Amino acid sequence: MxxxxxxxxxxxxxxxxxxxxxxxxxxxxxxxxxxxxxxxxxxxxxxxxxxxxxxxxxxxxxxxxxxxxxxxxxxxxxxxxxxxxxxxxxxxxxxxxxxxxxxxxxxxxxxxxxxxxxxxxxVEENPYLAETELPSIRNDGTRAWVNIMYGCNNFCSYCVVPHTRGRERSRPMDSIVNEIRTLSDEGYKEITLLGQNVNSYNDPNNGTCASFAELLTAVNAVKGIERVRFVTSHPKDLSPELIAAIGDLDKVCEHIHLPLQSGSTKILSSMNRKYSYAQYLDKITALRDSVPGITITSDIITGFPGETSEDHKETLSALREIEFDGIFAFKYSKRRYTRAADMEGQLDEEIKSERLKTILELQDVITDKINRKLKGQTVEILVEGESSSDPAHWTGRTRTNKIVNFIPVESVKKGMFITVNITNSFRHSLEGQPDR
Ligand code: SF4
CATH class of the missing domain: 3.40.50.12160 (Methylthiotransferase, N-terminal domain)
Incomplete structure (x- = not known):
């Protein structure tokens, strides 16, 4: 064959x-x-x-x-x-x-x-994973993902990742920056730094232990790259130094995905998340103070073992208080090898589904309210090409990670930065008119 x-x-x-x-x-x-x-x-x-x-x-x-x-x-x-x-x-x-x-x-x-x-x-452990350089086939041409670390040490009680991807290892900073320089030479404009917990990045080869904020500074300096994003962040490792770097570095986009998981400190503790709701809220306040216009998205798990209706109400109240731009919400799913799988107080699917529905309905109202305010504004987008859901439209993304759909015009090509006037807003996207 x-x-x-x-x-x-x-x-x-x-x-x-x-x-x-x-x-x-x-x-x-x-x-x-x-x-x-x-x-x-x-x-x-x-x-x-x-x-x-x-x-x-x-x-x-x-x-x-x-x-x-x-x-x-x-x-x-x-x-x-x-x-x-x-x-x-x-x-x-x-x-x-x-x-x-x-x-x-x-x-x-x-x-x-x-x-x-x-x-x-x-399936054996690879002690050289962080130093292993592998070729990639990237088809986008404009936006690229770059691994900065592998694995995770956090052992959140519901999560199988530390069992499947192993302990946390950071890639050397030089190797990351070299890969990004090559991507820039190939015409890439946007880089997303990838890791299970990027905030705890720690360059193993750097005598002074370069932090994630230092890595962001080095990536920000790569000529030709216009936007820098990163996923995923853990709230406990979001330091004042990092928040300041997000605000100061011109290419680092004004968006962060910061999983909250629950508004109940009791549930956060049993998830082993290592922060309370009040501590999470302090980070949100610091981000909004230091990075004007930042959009914040999050993850929520509903129906975690032992979650009472009071805990659920605390999550709803957190959503109202924080007003995320968007969330990914999921029913708790029992995973083998995790501590939560053996916890008492596992909830019925029906309760989980009902709570998920309430969470999503509330968030829809919040996202709708936030997106409506963007109508009439002029924003810069990076053009991604034809919309996957509607071939009549093209799509692009703001620095704040909002999707903007527009009717294509002759002069606009994939990979261009253009300004658009926002003409309409929906729950998961915006509609705009290219300003050219
Ligand atoms: S949820 Fe994220 S931080 Fe927690 S163990 Fe899984 S990968 Fe690590």
Missing amino acids: DKVAYLQTWGCQMNVHDTEKIAGVLRGEGYAFTNKPEDAALIILNTCSIREKAEHKFLSRLGYFRRLKKKRPAMQIVVSGCIAQQEGEKFLIDNQYVDFTFGPQNIAKLPELILRDKRKAA
């Missing part, structure tokens, strides 16, 4: 960027890529185990590939990512038609795994 690969990804930006690296490694081995799995010699499914729903979606898709392999037995089926890491050899035992698996720390082993006769689960 020809060297043709089909890649599919579930989950977060870390996973999406891991797939870009998997593609980069495969290209080095002479592989081309297809959108049709039926034409592929190699199928790689890069999985997510953060929530039960993502796992179910992957398993149902895997069933399709099992049937496909019956018709084309030479085809290799490979499972990577967090489910592969979490399940190890057991996944291969339970799924005999899967050729091999590898975890997020073992992407570099892909060429040797493809050629192996024996099935293997490559």
